C-alpha cells in the first residue's frame with residue numbers, strides 16, 4: 207500500500223478524505239485511474255485534502271477509508287486480484303452495508319456481482335455486493351454511451367465482452383439512451399445498491415460527468431468530516447465536453 | 459504457379475480499377491488473396507535473402523524505413539511495403555505494383571511492416587526468416603482489446619520465424635518471447651543502455667507486465683544498446699559501435715527505433731555489417747509521413763506529431779515537452795483514431811504545464827481540454843473545427859516554432875490543408 211497526498215493542499219483544509227483505489231496495476235485499463243485522479247483534484251478544488259491509497263494484492267488495508275474505486279482489467283488482471291479480493295470480501299461487504307460510497311467500473315463491477323459464468327459454463331462467484339450476474343459472451347459490446355440516471359445524463363465509453371443481467375429488484379445505475387449497456391437488450395446500464403455504483407462506463411466516467419463526481423464526494427466528505435461544503439468549481443470545460451457528446455450521440 | 463499468375467493478373471486489374479476510382483489500397487490485395495491465399499508465400503519464398511518482418515505497437519513505420527535504408531546501403535535489393543499499408547492485403551497490393559506476371563520480385567530481401575493484429579494471418583501463409591519485435595503497448599484502437607492477446611500474437615509470429623529473432627530487452631512482454639523461438643533460431647537484442655535508463659520513465663504503462671518476472675540476461679555479443687549523448691546525438695553499442703549519429707528525426711523514440719533497426723541489420727547481414735556505413739546511413743533517413751515531420755511555415759518549423767496510444771504520446775511529450783514551442787493538440791475519435799478517448803488519462807501532461815497549450819481541437823477537442831485541466835495545464839482556446847483551429851493557430855503564433863500533436867484522421871486533415879498551403883509531398887509519396 208502506498209499513500210500519496212495530493213499536491214497543492216489548500217491553505218485551510220475543510221478536512222481530509224481517504225480514497226482507496228483497488229488494484230491500480232491490474233484493474234485500471236482504459237484510463238480508469240483518471241477517476242481517482244479526478245476525485246483527488248476535485249476534493250482539492252472544493253477545499254479538502256485528499257489521500258489516495260493504492261491497494262495492491264496482499265497489502266494491508268488502509269486505516270481510514272471514505273470512498274473505494276475500482277476499474278476494468280484483462281482476464282490476467284482479474285485472475286491476479288481474485289485471491290486478495292477473497293481476503294477483503296467481508297470487509298468490503300461491511301463497508302458497503304455501512305454506506306461507504308464505491309464506484310466499480312467494468313471488470314470490478316463484474317467482480318462485485320453475484321457471479322461470472324464463463325462461456326464454458328463455469329460459475330465463478332463474486333462478492334455479491336450488487337445483485338447482478340455476468341455471462342461470458344463472444345461478441346464485445348463497444349462504443350460510446352449516453353445514460354439517463356437519477357443524477358442526470360451520464361456519458362462514457364463501454365468495452366466489455368460480458369453480458370450482465372440484474373437480479374430481481376436490483377436497481378440499474380442508469381437507462382441506456384445510446385449504446386448497449388448491461389446486455390444490449392433490456393436497456394439497463396450498471397447497478398446501484400445504496401451508495402455502491404457499478405457501471406461499464408470508461409471514458410473515464412468521472413471527469414466528463416462532474417455531477418457524478420461530486421455526488422460521490424458529498425457522500426465521502428460527509429463520512430470523513432460530518433458535512434459537505436463544496437466550493438464554486440468552474441466546470442465549463444467538462445460541460446462542453448459532456449453536452450457535445452450527448453448532442454452528437456442522441457441526434458441520430 | 460499458374461494459379462499465382464492468374465491471381466496477380468486479377469489483382470493488377472483490380473488495382474487499375476481502384477486507382478481510377480481513387481479507391482483504397484487494400485482492394486487489389488483482397489482480390490488477389492481471394493484467388494490465391496498462397497500468393498504471398500509463392501512470391502516471397504523465392505527471395506534469395508529472406509523475409510524480415512517488423513512488428514509491435516509503436517515505431518514500426520520508422521524502424522522499417524531505417525532497416526530498409528541500412529540493408530540497401532549494404533548493397534542489398536529490398537522490397538518493402540509503403541507506409542501505412544501494413545496489413546497482409548496491403549503487402550500484396552504493394553507487390554502487385556512491382557512484380558511481373560512471373561511472380562518474381564526483383565529483390566534480395568523483403569522487409570515488411572506488419573500490424574500485430576495481422577501478423578499471425580501473414581505468418582500462416584509465409585514463414586519469415588527474421589522477425590524484429592519492438593514493443594507491446596495498449597493501442598487505443600478498439601480492435602486490440604487486450605494487451606495480453608497482442609503479446610500472444612507476436613509470440614506466435616516469433617515461433618514461425620526460421621532464422622533470427624530480434625527482441626526488445628526493455629519490454630518484458632517482448633523479451634520473454636526468447637523462450638518461444640524454434641531450435642537453431644538465433645536471438646539478438648536491442649534496448650536502452652542502463653546508463654540512460656532514466657530517460658525511460660513512462661515508456662512502459664502501469665500494467666501487469668512486470669508481475670511475471672524479468673527476462674534472462676542477454677548475451678552482450680548479440681546486443682545493440684542505445685547510448686544517448688545529448689538531445690540529438692547517440693551511439694548504438696554492440697560488436698562494433700554505430701555512431702555517434704544525429705538523425706533527421708528528433709526524439710528518443712526515433713533513437714530507439716534506430717537501435718532496433720541496427721540490431722536487425724546486424725542479425726540479417728552478419729559479418730558483412732559495416733558499422734561506419736550504418737552510422738552514415740541512419741543520419742540520412744528522413745522521417746516517414748507524420749512521424750515528427752517538420753513543415754516549413756514561412757521560415758519557421760511546424761512539427762506534426764502523430765499520437766495514437768498512451769506509450770507513444772508519453773514518449774513524444776518526454777521528447778518535446780520542455781522545449782519552448784507553441785503547442786496545439788487535435789483529437790478525433792473516428793475508427794482510425796480509436797473511438798475511445800479514455801487513453802488520454804493514461805498519459806501525464808504535466809510537462810506542458812509551464813508552457814501551456816495554445817489550442818485544443820478536433821471532435822474531442824473539449825475532452826482534451828478537460829484532460830489538460832485535470833493535469834493543471836492551461837489551455838488558451840478550444841476550437842473543435844480543425845480548419846478554423848489551424849487557421850487561428852498559424853495566425854496567432856506566426857513567426858514562432860509550433861507543434862501539433864494529433865490523432866490519425868486529424869493529422870490527415872491538417873496535413874492536407876498544410877500541403878495545399880505550403881506545397882508538401884502528396885500522400886503516400888514517401889521519397890526513398
Ligand SMILES: [Zn+2]
Nearest residue numbers: 278312365366
Ligand atoms: Zn471495459
